Amino acid sequence: MINKKIMVIAAHPDDEILGCGGTIKKFILKGYKVRTLIMTRGISSRYLKSTKTTSKLQSKLNTMSILANKAIGVKDVKYFDLPDNQFDKNSLLSLVKIIEKEINLFKPKKIFTHFYNDLNIDHQYTSKAVLTAARPQGQDSVDEVLFFEINSSTDYQINSDGLQFKPNFFVDISKTIKFKKKALDFYKSEMRKYPHSRSIKAILNRNISLGNSMGLESCEAFQIARIIDK
Numbered sequence: 001m002i003n004k005k006i007m008v009i010a011a012h013p014d015d016e017i018l019g020c021g022g023t024i025k026k027f028i029l030k031g032y033k034v035r036t037l038i039m040t041r042g043i044s045s046r047y048l049k050s051t052k053t054t055s056k057l058q059s060k061l062n063t064m065s066i067l068a069n070k071a072i073g074v075k076d077v078k079y080f081d082l083p084d085n086q087f088d089k090n091s092l093l094s095l096v097k098i099i100e101k102e103i104n105l106f107k108p109k110k111i112f113t114h115f116y117n118d119l120n121i122d123h124q125y126t127s128k129a130v131l132t133a134a135r136p137q138g139q140d141s142v143d144e145v146l147f148f149e150i151n152s153s154t155d156y157q158i159n160s161d162g163l164q165f166k167p168n169f170f171v172d173i174s175k176t177i178k179f180k181k182k183a184l185d186f187y188k189s190e191m192r193k194y195p196h197s198r199s200i201k202a203i204l205n206r207n208i209s210l211g212n213s214m215g216l217e218s219c220e221a222f223q224i225a226r227i228i229d230k
């Protein structure tokens with residue numbers, strides 16, 4: 001039987017849509033089953049001053065996150081309560097253990113996650129933890145690990161040591177970019193004003209520009225970490 005299961009592993013609510021929203025919708029239309037893990041609730045570090053405001057904003061973000069995922073056809077989303085922008089304060093091993101457990105439970109064929117050299121520390125830790133948790137261990141292990149890019153984090157990293165994001169896998173999202181836009185609209189509170197890199201227009205412009213490079217209307221781009229054909 002062909003394994004048609006995909007796991008998306010994102011650090012913050014909205015990363016899953018920015019990174020691979022159009023691609024995930026496309027795979028869902030092809031009959032894939034998708035489970036998304038979001039490692040933080042995503043709001044704490046920005047609003048530490050008032051706990052009352054924080055919890056109100058938090059519950060709004062949770063609702064919006066569920067709606068955003070529904071907009072691309074994903075109902076299976078699991079949230080973890082790791083503190084935002086502080087992954088470096090936990091041991092990498094504790095993050096590996098959480099992700100490893102989830103991989104063993106769901107048994108995905110493909111994993112989409114962060115690029116290991118993003119500017120954001122949570123993205124870096126998530127990526128490294130996924131690589132360890134999804135290490136190749138024979139017949140049952142994950143066949144494909146793909147890194148996605150996040151506007152205002154992957155593109156903000158300095159271009160040094162050859163460690164910048166180099167996409168080498170492109171997914172045509174011309175037919176599903178409208179669902180990605182709808183999902184991003186739900187995450188409006190996390191978006192910035194154009195021409196900020198994290199504005200809805202800039203995100204979609206990036207997809208259009210990547211698509212045009214491939215002779216297509218729009219694409220999402222990934223860097224292959226590993227693909228094993230069994």
Ligand SMILES: [Zn+2]
Nearest residue numbers: 011012015120
């Ligand atoms: Zn993020």
